[in-house]
Amino acid sequence: MGLKVIMNIIGGLIAAYGLESVLIPNSVSDGGITGLSIVGSKTFGLPLGVLIAVLNIPFVYLGYKQIGKSFAILSVTGIASLAVGTVVMHHVPTIIDGDTLLVTVVGGIILGLGMGLSLRNGGALDGIDMLAVLLSRKLPFGTSDLILFLNIFVFIVVSTVFGLQGAVLSAIAYFIASKVIHIVEEGLSGSKTFKIITSEPETMVETIRDRLGRGATLNKVQGAYSKDSFYEITCVINRLEERKMKDIIQEIDPNSFITVYDVTEVKGGNFQKRDIH
Template sequence: MNWSKMNFSIKQLFFIMVGTAIYAFGLNILVIPNELMEGGVTGLALLLNYAFDLPPSYMTLIINIPLFYLGWRLFGKQSMILTIFGTVSLSVFLWLMEFSIKNQWIEPFQNNDYFLTTLYAGVASGVGLGLVFRYGGTTGGADIIARAGHKLKGWSIGKVLLAIDFVIIGVSIFYIEKEKILYTLVVVFIAARIIDFIQEGAYSAKAFTIMSEKSEEITEVISNELERGLTLFMTKGAYSKKHREAVYCVVSRREIRRMTILIKSVDPKAFIIIGDVHDVLGEGFKEEEV
């Protein structure tokens, strides 16, 4: 392995560790003391903690061991290394948090304002898992089951994950208050939104696809006024059978209105498609090392 690849691997491992540390902090300081829940294997570990007082740090790892074997057989070691690292890292940080709370080095966050607690818990879970996922890791568990189901049976990964979460959170109704389950849904929703935000990137832009008889004139105006790069490609109308050039251009959000005005000033009849673009890299946007 050359130095650049080694450097990249260290960066991945570092941010996976940071993500699992944040996630473990949220679980031990916010989720568990207030008897909230999580989905997946982590949720199962919390359920065993509420029912039998078993420590989540050990149970998370124990439940995942047979799943590691399944994943290793089905997907190969290369695919599983970061998953195993992320899961072990999570267990280690969960244990450190449990040890710190037991020795009163850290105080759990408990109050009667459950809305505030769920907000903090959702943010901590979202930021932690978002970093883990962004840098190629997972925390094992349900993700392995879902991928195995997809490979062996063709099941939808999303539906399998949803079914697992539904069962685990559903069973928790026998051990925690119904009101806490409703707050758990808020935690899951907030976490999911933040995970998407971190994975897609904080910077987002808009992509314009422009269909016009005056593509050359539009290209010239945008290039001169906005100084943005453009791409021309040939299209063929399904009904008219006519060939024409389409224009593709990515702009920042603040340039959307100006872009539209420029296009309409050249061709009021231009057909414009505007789509979301996330994490734009390159000249005129942001530069980022991978």
């Protein structure tokens, strides 16, 4: 818990730096409750940090009731860090000025790094993030996809203060941030599950073991209409091994039926690679 609290604090400070040193000075907003707070700060002249803290209170309560105490505590830590960070860093030098392409790319990367770090460590820096985490448990969508969808409505509000161009730039920056969140949450390499229906199961399994050092499971399956019997091989590999796996399948059984799934996390079992020679 202690390490997760520290990582949420760091995530909040990174996001605050992205806002104050890149996005806000160039009239580009964030999404979510932070984006609405920026709009409120510009419109009414209220301190950004105060608005971030106050507007997130209902969502922290929602997170506490629906997701759990630890999630709420970690989120409060991250949001407090973000709020304080925007106050402390309000006068930091602007590292990019005027170049809209660099503003959206660099700002989105810094923002996504901070938000992703918080999500990966069990918290969230924004009420929209909490709502997305809750909805991801009930809907077949990832957290980053839901965050992006919910922010469409936020950017409509942003356009009333920053104009259409500012809203579009904000949306682009947040799109980049969502991709960085995905990378931070799942890692650069990731894993993939291959399901292979083949008439050459033994040769396929042996070749995968010999060339990739990976084990596999084997199940007998039957076509619903043809009633023909086949074997289905299931194998989890590192994303970097995908091309080699496809080459093996093409070599052994070009007519095999293949489905490939992205895997967020792999634990237990015998996922460790064997030595290959």
